[in-house]
Amino acid sequence: MKKIVFGLLGIFVLMQFIRPDFTNRAVDEKMALHADEKVMSVLKKACYDCHSDETKYPWTQNIAPASWVIADHVKEGRIALNFSQWETIDTKLKTTRLKRAQQLVSNGLMPIPSYTMIHKEAKLNQDEKELLGNFFNTQLAKLKTL
Numbered sequence: 001m002k003k004i005v006f007g008l009l010g011i012f013v014l015m016q017f018i019r020p021d022f023t024n025r026a027v028d029e030k031m032a033l034h035a036d037e038k039v040m041s042v043l044k045k046a047c048y049d050c051h052s053d054e055t056k057y058p059w060t061q062n063i064a065p066a067s068w069v070i071a072d073h074v075k076e077g078r079i080a081l082n083f084s085q086w087e088t089i090d091t092k093l094k095t096t097r098l099k100r101a102q103q104l105v106s107n108g109l110m111p112i113p114s115y116t117m118i119h120k121e122a123k124l125n126q127d128e129k130e131l132l133g134n135f136f137n138t139q140l141a142k143l144k145t146l
């Protein structure tokens with residue numbers, strides 16, 4: 001029994017040596033998304049940790065395996081949609097992502113439920129969902145007229 005406990009402890013200690021890179025890229029304000037204050041504040045609290053270069057990491061970033069999960073969410077999230085590089089995304093892709101964002105937010109699938117379990121403030125209420133829904137709509141309408 002003791003051997004198993006020490007073995008597991010050893011593995012846990014070794015796991016700590018595999019540390020993901022948590023540096024945020026510098027944000028170029030000219031390329032970043034700009035929207036009205038209300039929209040920005042909802043996006044920042046609910047989406048920016050995974051969909052921007054302004055990620056605020058929790059203390060658990062220092063502990064494997066939580067650190068690996070966090071790094072993975074941020075990496076995949078930024079690939080899918082990065083609000084800090086909004087202006088660099090081409091119209092077609094932006095349109096697809098905005099439509100998807102509409103669905104995911106209204107169905108409560110974004111922010112990812114495992115994230116809102118820990119970050120309670122990121123859980124969107126009905127008003128916030130509508131605010132984002134309207135924002136996505138306005139953006140979509142704008143893209144259509146381009």
Ligand code: HEC
Pocket residue numbers: 043046047048049050051072073074076077080081097098100101104105110111112115
């Ligand atoms: C905890 C991290 C996290 C948060 C917070 C988060 N997302 Fe995501 N999001 C991801 C990951 C990871 C992916 C890519 C994998 C996937 O599609 O499930 C993703 C994918 C997406 C996509 C692309 C999906 C597709 O199929 O094209 C959209 C759009 C999106 N998120 C919108 C949002 C919006 C809007 C918010 C805030 C209301 C948000 N996300 C909050 C992690 C997150």
